[in-house]
Amino acid sequence: MTNKQVIIVTGADLAPEALALLGDYEIVFAGKTPQTADIVALAKEHNPVGIIVRYGSVTAEVMDAAPALKVISKHGTGTDTIDKAAAQARGIKVTAAAGANAAAVAEHALALMLACAKAVVQLDARMHAGHWDKATHKSVELNGLTIGLVGLGAIGRRFARMCDAIGMRVIGFDPFATDLPDYIEAVPLETIWEASDVISLQCPLTAENKEMVNASTLARCKRGVIIINTARGGLIDETALLEAVRSGRVSAAGLDSFAREPMSSPHIFQGQPGFVLSPHIGGVTSAAYINMGVAAATNTIAVLDKVREQAFGQQ
Template identity: 70%
Template sequence: MSAHRPVFLVTGADLAAPALALLTDFEVVYAGARPTEADLIALCRQHDPVAIIVRYGKVGAAVMDAAPGLRVISKHGSGTDTIDKAAAAARGVAVVAAAGANAAAVAEHALALLLACAKSVVALDARMHAGHWDKATHKSVELEGRTLGLIGLGAIGLRFARMADAMGMRVIGFDPYAKNLPAQVEAVDLETIWRESDAISLHCPLTADNAGLVDARTLAACKPGVILVNTARGGLIDEAALLAAVRSGQVGSAGLDSFAVEPMTVPHPFHGEPRITLSPHIGGVTAEAYVKMGVGAARNALAVLGHPTAA
């Protein structure tokens, strides 16, 4: 353990400079780009951190037990599904998240995936590079006047709602915790999302209650040709059911930024599917979001610790 300053353990290889500037009273220890549970346990035993900033990997009970002085686990972003919150609560360890810090980046990426699906951007690009000119045979999907169903109406979902509204889409949304929704979002139940949406975008956290939310039953309840976008968590989708629905045409196209297993296994059943657009969970990875998430994670942890630089 450090003989001088208390330790912040970062489950990643770096942290933005403005975040580090807030942590000058602490020693910052990095776990590397792809830390395993064993790596984190070893580092906790060595340094006994007072705080863990979670970028990559999972923080469970064994990691917490290796750090008896741990007081706070702070997510570098908004999704805390990689943190065992029940174990943290049992040990008196606070769990906080930089909610909203990457909202602009993720909402923009969701829009990019929606447009890529509706306009066949990737497939047409490949055809053009191969020397084809498909103007006479291809028709894209016009989004104006269509219905976008949002599942999750937090900072990201509401920002995406404003974008869709600006394009002339009808926006409906489901979120049992959302209050005081803006005028452009019509609150509905899940069955209405499945039944009325021309495109569905997921913006909710992954919980035990909603794992596999998008499955064979819910996909069958959707409009034929529905577009599905996921910039949230891969565990929200039954991937085998989605693949079957894409191949049958029930799902017209899908734009996915998160997956049940990450990094994605190779080979993967989605590989080579022309109507599934993939990106490697980078919706929130921009230079601006990197700084905002780092600063948010640092400030949130410092607030729990009662440190004056949290303000």
């Protein structure tokens, strides 16, 4: 039995470099796919001062089960799985590992875009089946096309640089972005739908932008547009996207996130031509795993150190 304060990790592991930073605390792992009830039970048992969020949701119920809780630190950038209003009401700080996985996610967005434009998955399957489609297949040349980015944070900017490097015109929408490089043209959101040959989502999910890609916005897009999503599945109305792909309005969709995760099976996208799917692993690389873990640990320690200093100052 230890007298150390507890930090719960809603996952089965954490990078050794992050664990080394957290040596003054007892670390309790919640397992590979913890449900809210699992996290509540651990919170009641251990009364943690911090929670590092990898998987699952941290709700008001979790917070109420841990009276000592001071910080909820996201192992990544998206905090939509944390009830931030509940945390604020309870004086609990919420932090994110901003930029820690930017390179990994931007690279994955590029991979999905290229897979869609060049029909990599389909041609690979045809080749393995013994076909040689050189006389009949034509891929999409991205050079000279317009990509519209929704979200111009660390990931969006890095991806924009990649797109510029292959000769694409880059337009972007982000009401909070400032000091953009000269190869990104800031435009209204309406222009993203109407002017883009490729649309890529790199923004957080909020109540305001839920299902922003829907039947109405897709109807305004160029016929044959490519849709890429490495952000959050809730940004897309999945039924509307399926219909748009079937009709040819969208030529292909490269998706790394889904409205419900893990993606339910059977799912409406499974077995459908025009979809390239991956299991929300854009930010999962060896380097990003370390970067996100270290950032989450550092953010957690910073908050707890500040709380401790304030407590000492009041004595």
